[in-house]
Amino acid sequence: MPKRWIPPIMTLVLLALAGCAGPAEVYRDANMDFGALHTVAIMPLANLTRETSAAERVRDVFTTKLLATGALYVIPPGEVARGISRVGISNPVAPSTEELTKVAGVIKADAVITGTVKEYGEVRSGSSAANSISLSFQLLETQTGKVVWSASTTMGGIGITDRLFGGGGEPMNDITERAVNDAIKKLFQ
Amino acid sequence: MPSRNSFSSLVAALLVLLVAGCAPLRRAAWTGDEAGNAEGGVAILPLQNLSGGTAPVTELRQELARRLALRGMKILPEAQLEQFMARHRLRYVGGMDAATAQALRRETGARGVLITEVELYRTPFPPRVALTSRLVTTEETPRIVRMESVALSGDDAPGLLGVGLVRRPQEVTDRALQLLAEALTGGKPQPIPRVPLGSDSVYLARPLDPGRSYRVAVLPFFDKGSHGYAGEILALHFIGELVRQGRFQVIEPGTVREDLLRYRIIMEDGVSLADAELLFGMLSTDLILTGEVNDFEDLQGAQAAPKVDFSALLLERSSRRAVWSMGDHRTGMDRVHFFDIGRITTASALAAGMVHQAVEESLGR
Numbered sequence: 001m002p003k004r005w006i007p008p009i010m011t012l013v014l015l016a017l018a019g020c021a022g023p024a025e026v027y028r029d030a031n032m033d034f035g036a037l038h039t040v041a042i043m044p045l046a047n048l049t050r051e052t053s054a055a056e057r058v059r060d061v062f063t064t065k066l067l068a069t070g071a072l073y074v075i076p077p078g079e080v081a082r083g084i085s086r087v088g089i090s091n092p093v094a095p096s097t098e099e100l101t102k103v104a105g106v107i108k109a110d111a112v113i114t115g116t117v118k119e120y121g122e123v124r125s126g127s128s129a130a131n132s133i134s135l136s137f138q139l140l141e142t143q144t145g146k147v148v149w150s151a152s153t154t155m156g157g158i159g160i161t162d163r164l165f166g167g168g169g170e171p172m173n174d175i176t177e178r179a180v181n182d183a184i185k186k187l188f189q
Numbered sequence: 190m191p192s193r194n195s196f197s198s199l200v201a202a203l204l205v206l207l208v209a210g211c212a213p214l215r216r217a218a219w220t221g222d223e224a225g226n227a228e229g230g231v232a233i234l235p236l237q238n239l240s241g242g243t244a245p246v247t248e249l250r251q252e253l254a255r256r257l258a259l260r261g262m263k264i265l266p267e268a269q270l271e272q273f274m275a276r277h278r279l280r281y282v283g284g285m286d287a288a289t290a291q292a293l294r295r296e297t298g299a300r301g302v303l304i305t306e307v308e309l310y311r312t313p314f315p316p317r318v319a320l321t322s323r324l325v326t327t328e329e330t331p332r333i334v335r336m337e338s339v340a341l342s343g344d345d346a347p348g349l350l351g352v353g354l355v356r357r358p359q360e361v362t363d364r365a366l367q368l369l370a371e372a373l374t375g376g377k378p379q380p381i382p383r384v385p386l387g388s389d390s391v392y393l394a395r396p397l398d399p400g401r402s403y404r405v406a407v408l409p410f411f412d413k414g415s416h417g418y419a420g421e422i423l424a425l426h427f428i429g430e431l432v433r434q435g436r437f438q439v440i441e442p443g444t445v446r447e448d449l450l451r452y453r454i455i456m457e458d459g460v461s462l463a464d465a466e467l468l469f470g471m472l473s474t475d476l477i478l479t480g481e482v483n484d485f486e487d488l489q490g491a492q493a494a495p496k497v498d499f500s501a502l503l504l505e506r507s508s509r510r511a512v513w514s515m516g517d518h519r520t521g522m523d524r525v526h527f528f529d530i531g532r533i534t535t536a537s538a539l540a541a542g543m544v545h546q547a548v549e550e551s552l553g554r
Contacts, residue, residue: 056413057483060500064516068392076502076511078459078479085457173498173518181389 026186029148032141040139041075041083041109042066046093046116054120055093058135061173061180062115069184075107083107097145104142111148112140121172125158130169132156133179139187151186155179230263231324232270232299237283237306239418240319244310249320249366253305256370265299273297283421284443285331294327301326301334303373304443308340308422308537309487315343316358317487318365319537321425322373323432331441336429337372338541339379341365342534382533384524384542386550390517393551394510397436405431406440406474408449408460410499411481419485422537423499426544427478434553440472448472459502462509469506476512477504484518487536494521495536497543503552515547 042063047055059077067074083106084092089099093114100112119134136152156175169175233254236246258264273279273296279289285302293299302325309319319340326332341364343355355361372378397403407428412420424442431437448454448471454464460479468477480501487495500516521539524531533539 053413053483057498060481060483060516064392064500064514065389067511067514068389070392070394073510076459076462076504078456078461078464081458082461082463171520177387177518 027150032148037110039073040111042113049120054117128158130158130162131172153182230265231301232265233303234282240310244307260374286443286447290327290331312358316361317342336432339368340535340537381545382542391515394512404438404474405476406472408479416485419482430548497539
């Protein structure tokens with residue numbers, strides 16, 4: 001092969017590989033000092049799925065796992081509920097900046113986490129079925145109401161083994177735990 | 190040398206004795222009246238049914254009382270207890286508040302109350318029964334002195350070719366009541382299954398002071414599943430485990446319930462710090478345990494595995510913060526690698542194992 005062909009071929013290979021890369025799933029505010037955050041409140045999550053308890057289940061797992069890291073203190077859900085009720089937030093899954101500042105003052109939180117459960121439960125493709133979960137979280141700094149971290153994660157779904165050999169994939173709770181752990185990893189990376 | 194006739198007689202006598210030994214033990218006749226003077230005895234409250242289905246609570250109570258009496262427990266006659274309950278319009282049998290406990294002691298002489306909950310009662314194959322009992326004193330401040338649980342299923346030990354399967358519900362119920370009666374009267378309690386939890390399932394801010402005794406109030410858990418009584422069952426398992434640990438003075442749930450009702454404390458989505466503050470003061474407690482249950486399912490069928498998913502939170506009075514939390518999801522098949530070895534057959538046993546593991550590992554001495 002002539003040597004002059006090597007640069008264009010290499011360029012094509014690099015472009016092809018770049019095309020395989022997934023979209024960036026994490027945003028971090030470069031100016032934010034995450035070490036200054038000690039106490040966070042996890043707001044009720046938005047539920048875009050048909051499973052009515054999906055948001056509460058994910059919030060419960062996220063609260064326990066985040067607390068178990070020992071890096072942040074998570075305000076108990078009952079105290080968050082009191083703050084929401086006291087401030088009178090009409091839509092706690094998407095609070096305004098003003099509401100956020102107020103609720104953080106009531107429950108004494110340094111930051112607030114909001115999120116969305118986009119997918120939760122069984123997905124089907126042809127004769128194959130498997131459990132899948134898709135989540136996104138945002139960390140909002142309470143002084144300004146600015147989003148300082150945002151991440152999304154998707155776990156489960158139909159893999160090649162499910163297509164070839166059938167089976168229902170992993171149990172929903174295992175997938176939820178993996179997805180939550182992935183999101184926490186992205187927060188501390 | 191003995192003669193042929195005397196040898197035959199000896200063999201016959203031995204055979205008769207052997208056959209007599211194989212005969213099932215006849216139930217010793219016992220009625221509540223035979224308890225006689227119940228001064229200083231135990232009042233066995235009617236059973237609370239938390240199974241979500243029907244259960245023969247009257248028969249279970251009578252049988253439990255009979256077995257306890259046979260093991261030497263002095264029982265308050267049923268008629269006397271019924272009169273007391275009618276006089277005081279006592280309808281809630283899941284706990285004992287201080288005023289009722291004192292009245293019971295004053296009017297009947299009973300020094301203790303046995304409060305029993307039916308957590309599970311299923312008769313289709315495999316029959317399943319789960320019971321929890323606690324012995325509470327009738328002192329000025331009721332105190333839990335002993336708490337035991339038993340959970341059995343007809344397919345706990347199927348053995349080779351299913352020879353160990355128990356198909357008759359009565360057999361499982363009798364065995365469960367016998368184990369419970371033995372455990373409550375100083376016998377060996379039913380072993381708690383070992384359920385390893387994930388390393389990231391438990392959070393402990395700092396170890397509790399090993400030299401100190403803590404007063405703990407356990408609030409009913411929020412049941413977010415479909416069981417209906419799972420919150421109360423989980424709270425009972427935590428109470429039992431904390432009592433067994435020995436370092437915690439667990440406040441009788443009846444007292445906690447009475448205070449929650451008296452001060453009209455309604456908790457939405459968990460206990461808030463304001464509620465906790467009030468409860469710390471009212472109950473003079475150091476710690477408050479609360480939580481929520483997402484799943485508590487006993488699926489019917491020989492191979493069906495129970496499912497338990499819950500989280501718990503321990504709030505401390507001095508720091509007004511959560512000092513311990515845990516959350517996990519387990520099924521009865523998690524420990525099984527082959528031949529169903531390690532299978533847990535009831536949600537009650539699974540929950541007991543999870544609670545034991547979490548408390549023992551992080552809050553035990």
